[in-house]
Structure formats: C-alpha cells, structure tokens
Amino acid sequence: MATEANFVVEVTPESAQDFARLSGDWNPLHTDGAYAAGTAWRRVVLHGAYSAGLVSRMAGMFLPGRDCLLHNMRLRFVAPVVPPAALAVNGRVVADNGETGSVAVAITDRDSGMLYTEASYDFGRHRHDAEHPAATAPAAVSDDCPEDGWVLVSGASGALGQAVMRRYGARAVALTRTAEGYTPSRSVTPASVAAVVHCGWPAPDNLGLLRLEDVASSVGHAVAKPLELSIAAARLLRDYGREGATLVLVGSTSAQAGRHNWRMPLYSLGKSTMPVLAEILGMELAATRQRCLCVVFDVIDGGMNAGMSPRVRQMHADRSPWQRLLDADEAAAQVAWVVDAPGPMASGGCITLSGGALP
Amino acid sequence: MTADKSARVRHDIDDMFREILELPADHPVDGVTVLNEPRWDSLATVSLIAAIESTFAIKLDGADYESLTSVAATRMLVEEKLGL
Numbered sequence: 452m453a454t455e456a457n458f459v460v461e462v463t464p465e466s467a468q469d470f471a472r473l474s475g476d477w478n479p480l481h482t483d484g485a486y487a488a489g490t491a492w493r494r495v496v497l498h499g500a501y502s503a504g505l506v507s508r509m510a511g512m513f514l515p516g517r518d519c520l521l522h523n524m525r526l527r528f529v530a531p532v533v534p535p536a537a538l539a540v541n542g543r544v545v546a547d548n549g550e551t552g553s554v555a556v557a558i559t560d561r562d563s564g565m566l567y568t569e570a571s572y573d574f575g576r577h578r579h580d581a582e583h584p585a586a587t588a589p590a591a592v593s594d595d596c597p598e599d600g601w602v603l604v605s606g607a608s609g610a611l612g613q614a615v616m617r618r619y620g621a622r623a624v625a626l627t628r629t630a631e632g633y634t635p636s637r638s639v640t641p642a643s644v645a646a647v648v649h650c651g652w653p654a655p656d657n658l659g660l661l662r663l664e665d666v667a668s669s670v671g672h673a674v675a676k677p678l679e680l681s682i683a684a685a686r687l688l689r690d691y692g693r694e695g696a697t698l699v700l701v702g703s704t705s706a707q708a709g710r711h712n713w714r715m716p717l718y719s720l721g722k723s724t725m726p727v728l729a730e731i732l733g734m735e736l737a738a739t740r741q742r743c744l745c746v747v748f749d750v751i752d753g754g755m756n757a758g759m760s761p762r763v764r765q766m767h768a769d770r771s772p773w774q775r776l777l778d779a780d781e782a783a784a785q786v787a788w789v790v791d792a793p794g795p796m797a798s799g800g801c802i803t804l805s806g807g808a809l810p
Numbered sequence: 811m812t813a814d815k816s817a818r819v820r821h822d823i824d825d826m827f828r829e830i831l832e833l834p835a836d837h838p839v840d841g842v843t844v845l846n847e848p849r850w851d852s853l854a855t856v857s858l859i860a861a862i863e864s865t866f867a868i869k870l871d872g873a874d875y876e877s878l879t880s881v882a883a884t885r886m887l888v889e890e891k892l893g894l
Contacts, residue, residue: 714873762877762886769843769879809845809879 456513457541459561459628460505461608461636462497462534469637470498497532502568506556509542510574513630514554520575522551527569537561537608551575562608597622600645600693602790605633605684610754611701612650614783626651632683635691644691646790648699649684652677654755655705655718673717678724685732685743694740697790697798698732700725702747704805726801733799742798746789749805752776770809777806816894822865823885830857843880862888 467481479486480496487495503526510519532538539561546553551574558568599622606612607625616623622645626633633651653673663669681700688698705715706723713719729745736743750756750767756776759767768775785804827839831849844850855878859870862884868891877887 762883762890765883765886766877766879769845769883772845774843 452515452544452547453513454544454547455542456509456630457539458508458513458630460538460540461625461627462501462532462536462538463625464495464534466501466534466636467495467497470501470504474498474500476500492531492533494533497534497536499526499528499531499568501532502526502528502558502570505538505540505558506570506572509540509554509556510572514542514544515547515552515574515576518576518578520577522573522575524572525570529566529569532567535608538567545571596640596643600696601635601639601643601691603633603635603639603644603647603684603687603691605647605649605680606651609650609652610751610757610779611748611782611786612648614779615648615650615786617780618783618787626684626687628680632680633687635687639691641691642693644688644696645693646697646699647684647688647692648701648786648790649681650701651680651684652701652718652721655715657715658717660716669717674721674724677721678728681725681728682732685736688741688743689736689739692739692741695795696741697792698736698741698743699786699789700729700732700743700745701786702726702745702801702803704747704749704803704808704810707747707803707810729801730799737795737798740795742795744789744792744798745801746786747801747803747805748777748782748785749808750776751779751782753779767808771805772807812894815892816889819866819888819892819894820885823862823888824881826858826861826865827881827884830854830861839881841881844878858884866892868892 464484471477471482476498480490481498482495484495487493503524506524506526507521510521537560539559540556541559542554542556544552545555553571553573556570556572557566558570559566601624602615602619602622603624603626604612604615604619605626607616616625624639625636627636628651653676656669656673658669685698688696702725703718703722706719706725725745726747729743732743749771764776789802824839827833827842828835828837831842831847831854833839842850855875858878859875862868863870866888868888870891874887877883
C-alpha cells in the first residue's frame with residue numbers, strides 16, 4: 452500500500468447545494484447567496500462536513516483503498532472554504548501493522564497553500580472472498596444529462612479552462628485529478644458526454660535541459676505526466692462519450708520550430724506531443740465512433756501568462772497581425788467551434804489558431 | 811535626470827529606426843512593428859542589433875533578439891538593459 456496519496460477537488464457554490472441535497476443541511480450560510488452576503492464571508496461557505504466526504508474518499512480510494520474499514524474520523528476546521536476553490540487533499544500513513552492503521556490528512560488551498568482542515572482516521576481491513584480490482588470511480592447514475600451532452604473540462608481553474616466552463620455553462624463539468632487520472636466532479640453516465648476539453652497542463656519551466664538537476668523527475672512532471680493525463684482524458688471520452696463525441700487536446704505554438712528560442716524546453720517538448728497524439732487517438736477513438744482534434748493556440752492572455760512583463764506582452768502583441776494577445780474567451784469560442792466541427796472525418800488533425808502570428 | 815536620459819534613449823532609438831528602415835527624418839515611428847513595416851526584414855534586424863550595441867554600449871543576446879518586434883518593444887528592451 453502507498454504511504455502517501457493526494458488528489459485535488461474543485462468546489463463551486465453548487466458543491467454546497469449538492470451537499471445540502473445529500474445531507475439535508477440547508478443552513479442558509481451554505482445555500483443562500485443573499486443570506487451569505489450579509490455575513491462576514493459575503494459568499495456561501497462550504498459545509499465543514501464536506502471535508503468528511505473528502506477524508507472518506509482518501510480512506511476508501513487510496514489509504515488503504517479497496518479493503519478499507521473506517522473505524523473513526525477526527526476533523527478540525529481551521530478555516531472556512533468559500534467557493535470557488537481548489538482543495539488539495541493530502542493523506543499520509545502514520546501507522547500500519549497490516550491489519551489496522553492510521554492516516555493523517557490535510558486539506559489545503561491548492562493555490563495559496565492555506566490550511567482548511569486537519570483530519571485523521573483509523574482504519575481496519577475487511578476481507579473479500581474473490582479477486583476484485585482496486586477501487587475505481589464508478590459510472591454513477593445521473594438523470595439530468597443535458598440534451599446536447601456534458602462537456603468535461605480538465606484544468607478548469609486555469610484561464611482557458613475557466614473560459615471553456617463559462618462557454619458551456621450548465622453543460623460544463625470540471626474534471627478533478629485523481630491518482631489514476633481524472634474523475635468528473637459530478638456523476639455522468641456512459642454515452643452522456645459530448646466532449647472532453649483537455650486544458651490541464653503543468654506550469655511552464657524555463658530551465659535549459661542541460662541544467663536540470665533531476666532529469667527523470669523533471670521529464671516525468673512536464674512531459675510524461677501530461678501525456679499520461681491526456682490519455683486518461685481520452686479514456687474518459689471512450690467510457691462516457693456519445694457517438695461523435697470529441698476529445699480536444701490543446702497544443703501551443705511554443706512547440707513549433709523557431710518559437711521563443713525554446714526558452715521553455717520541457718513545456719515545448721510536452722506540448723509537441725499533442726499533434727501526433729491527436730493523430731493516434733483519432734485512429735483509436737474511431738473504434739468507438741468518437742473523434743480527437745488538437746487545437747494550437749498562441750499566447751493566451753491571463754492564467755499562466757498573467758505575470759508577463761510589459762515588454763514581453765508588447766513583444767507577443769507585436770508578433771500578431773492583430774496587435775494583441777488572444778483572449779481566453781475567444782480561445783474557448785474556438786474550442787467550441789472545433790467541438791462542433793461536423794462529421795467523423797474532422798478527427799486526427801491539428802489546427803493552429805494563432806491569428807497568423809509570427810513564430 | 812532619469813527621465814531626461816530615457817527621453818534621449820528614445821530619441822536615439824527612433825532615429826536609428828528611421829535610418830535603418832530608410833524613413834523620412836520626421837516620420838513618426840511610434841506604431842512601427844515588424845509586421846506593418848515592409849522594409850523591416852532580417853537584414854534590418856541585424857543592423858538594428860549592431861546599432862543598439864554600439865550606440866548604447868550594451869550586449870544583446872539571443873533571448874533579447876526576440877524583443878525586437880516593434881519600436882515600442884525595442885525601447886523597453888534598451889531601457890531595461892540600461893536600468894532606466
């Protein structure tokens with residue numbers, strides 16, 4: 452059994468509504484925005500007990516996982532969670548004798564590192580008399596699938612991901628990271644998904660390949676893991692996608708020759724796999740009558756590019772015949788255009804939407 | 811003092827562009843970019859690098875070259891190099 456595990460959950464005000472439906476706790480601080488506006492937090496606060504569910508997930512899915520028999524759970528709410536927020540859930544085994552054990556859990560803000568909840572639990576192990584695979588997220592039943600299908604979005608907290616979520620509104624479902632890949636933040640059924648838009652990607656590096664201290668770790672983080680997650684996104688489409696559903700991979704002009712003097716080498720290397728991956732997945736997903744397309748963008752305003760200096764911003768604007776950077780909502784509109792491309796032959800390809808920018 | 815120096819640098823850069831791009835002496839260069847000025851080709855970029863290095867006694871490296879995309883970006887690059 453692993454001794455550590457972690458996953459990230461993105462919560463929205465709707466998460467508090469979902470929890471209220473499950474628990475019956477409709478306290479207005481958690482469910483009524485107008486009421487919450489009159490409190491110190493100004494917005495709805497997530498139920499503290501929501502954390503208990505995350506700790507349960509840590510126990511039943513990871514530490515110890517399938518064989519878990521949860522004995523008890525202790526929680527200390529250090530700070531309120533005011534959605535939207537990305538919660539990083541980190542578990543660490545502090546004792547395990549093979550029969551019983553204990554785990555410490557910290558739930559923090561993924562972006563700021565602020566501690567929300569400290570937790571711990573003791574577990575035993577139940578026995579099962581047949582071979583059975585490890586615990587995996589179920590294809591849970593959902594009865595409110597929109598007519599046009601769900602659009603699953605990875606990297607939903609990034610600039611492009613947020614814009615895609617806005618674009619698709621009620622049809623959009625954020626994907627959350629798990630140890631194995633991604634899981635939808637709400638239940639979806641097989642054949643209910645119209646598209647998976649894979650925006651998730653680690654922040655770019657700026658370190659030369661010959662200056663890396665730990666090559667294996669850096670390549671794993673910036674190239675292998677993103678590739679693995681792209682394949683996980685394709686599997687989600689295969690398992691939950693409708694006929695004709697589309698996987699959209701997001702490439703970057705940073706992976707094109709002559710670009711940026713290769714100043715973000717690992718990012719460029721990772722993104723360079725996307726066009727070929729689209730070809731391969733285009734072929735493989737055709738078996739389930741689904742599609743894969745790669746869309747390559749130039750520098751998108753905001754998100755990972757929010758911190759660029761005025762000079763670099765000017766430089767990128769100068770490279771574009773339109774004299775400006777691409778807006779995230781424009782990029783999301785182009786993603787939607789790619790998703791709506793008609794017919795099965797609109798697959799296996801890569802389209803560069805840089806507005807004609809110079810390399 | 812810094813403002814004066816900054817103004818002089820900008821004046822010199824503007825003249826540099828006019829000379830290299832063979833523009834009239836009073837031609838405004840504020841909006842000139844590599845994309846909207848047909849005379850700005852690779853030879854002009856090389857000439858620009860040489861002129862900047864000799865005029866301001868600074869050294870540009872490969873990463874700096876990519877900032878030579880407009881008069882505005884070039885001004886910002888040189889000012890940054892000169893600590894203005």
